[in-house]
Amino acid sequence: MRLKNPNINFSWCQLKSEYLITFDSKDMFCANVANFKSLLTSHSSIELKGSDKIIFKGSEFPLEIARGELSDGSVYYDITISSNDKDLNVYSELLRDMRVICSRMSGRSIITLQDGIGEHYCNLGYPIIYKTENLMRKLIAKFMAISIGYDWGDSSTPKEVLDSVRTGSKKEKANFLQEVDFIQLSNFLFKRYTKADSARFMESLRDKGDEETVKVGDLKLYTPFTNWEKYFSPRVDCSSEYLQTKWDRLYDYRCKIAHCRAISKSEFDDLASISKEVCEKIQSALSSIEDVHIGDEDRDELAENLSGEASKGAAEFIAKYNNMASLLKSACELSSSEDDVFSKYDTNKSNIKMQARYLLKNKGMINREIAEKVDKAQQFRNIIVHHMGLIEISEAELTEEIASIDSVIDFISALDTNDLANLKGVDKRDTRENEE
Secondary structure (H helix, E strand, O other), X not given: OOOOOOOOOOOOOOEEEEEEEEEOHHHOOOOOHHHHHHHHOOOOOEEEEOOOEEEEOOEEEEEEEEEEEOOOOXXXXXXXXXXXXXXXXXXHHHHHHHHHHHHHHHOOOOEEEEOHHHHHHHHHHHHHHHHHHHHHHHHHHHHHHHHHOOOOOOOOOOHHHHHHOOOOOOOOOOOHHHHOOHHHHHHHHHOOEOOOOHHHHHHHHOOOOOOOOOOHHHHHOOOOEOHHHHHOOOOOOOOHHHHHHHHHHHHHHHHHHHOOOOOOHHHHHHHHHHHHHHHHHHHHHHHHHHHOOOOHHHHHHHHHHHHHOOOHHXXXXXXXXXXXXXXXXXXXXXXXXXXXXXXXXXXXHOOHHHHHHHHHHHOOOOOHHHHHHXXXXXXXXXXXXXXXXXXXXXXXXXXXXXXXXXXXXXXHHOOOHHHHHOOOOOOHHHHHHHHO
């Protein structure tokens, strides 16, 4: 049964397949149109009716044949056979048998100029891809809106910024997800993330003795996860890997269709089957969204993950930023006792601006330039994460900010852990006040 799309009607389309078939003139085969027609009718199921009809197994199809010569003296026949889709199977079989006959007789490959069958299945496949892709966009958009807030893409954006967004209509609300590529959509759900720097963790193991133990809770911080595993797998019986594989196959078909490369009936059937299965899983995820609980820390993490898919530059910046944040937090923890101000408030554990100020003023371990770079990096990070798709950020800006973060990472990494540990319970502000 043919899969029909309710929104697009292709019944008006006439299928047209065109081939260029060449013969070496030295072989004296098919030297003229009459000879070529005789070759076609050598097949027991093929008949010709007049000059413009070909009959195959009782079905009649329009036929066009043009003869010419190539520069090397070869004879060519440009043959076009048309059909409507009601005789699709017979039409497909006719084309296949005709190609076999001509290829065997000429000893040459048949040049396909137009693949009517392939175009037909591309026309049927596109609406299916379109529906699946937009269902995925719907899942991500609804999930982000419910978990983070209605204005997750443009909250706190100045009016002049919103007015500057180039959309088809000023009345349209800018939709970041519509600019995200098909394969990047899957990255948001299926790509593995980790907030902690695993390389730094491995380095820390070198300083531990053979008898020391590592807490499982600490290891879990470095375990990569996907958003699908974290939020949907408990409610939808399907793994990230399984859906990722299906989505990648759909992406391959999408690329074929988008680049005007024909697909076969078996490929179309596979596309339709995969799409049906993926849509069922996405629909189940949509139905479970309101049951998903998102913590405050996870909200920011989700925004980071999505904005990181906007561009490679943004993803690199966020990765560097998180590395810097991890180093700052570690430096604060190493230099703080329970009585230090850093340890007294939980908010200090996630506020890198405060951490930089703490290391500058309370511990004297960084200079003002480094603290200002941290402050600037946080502001830039908030633009990427919370104004994604609305503020155009150039590659030059990203490169500059990444270089700035690299300098902070180098500076913090060079701090001596013993020097930091010796500052526990020490407040440089008290020292300066006493000196004054």
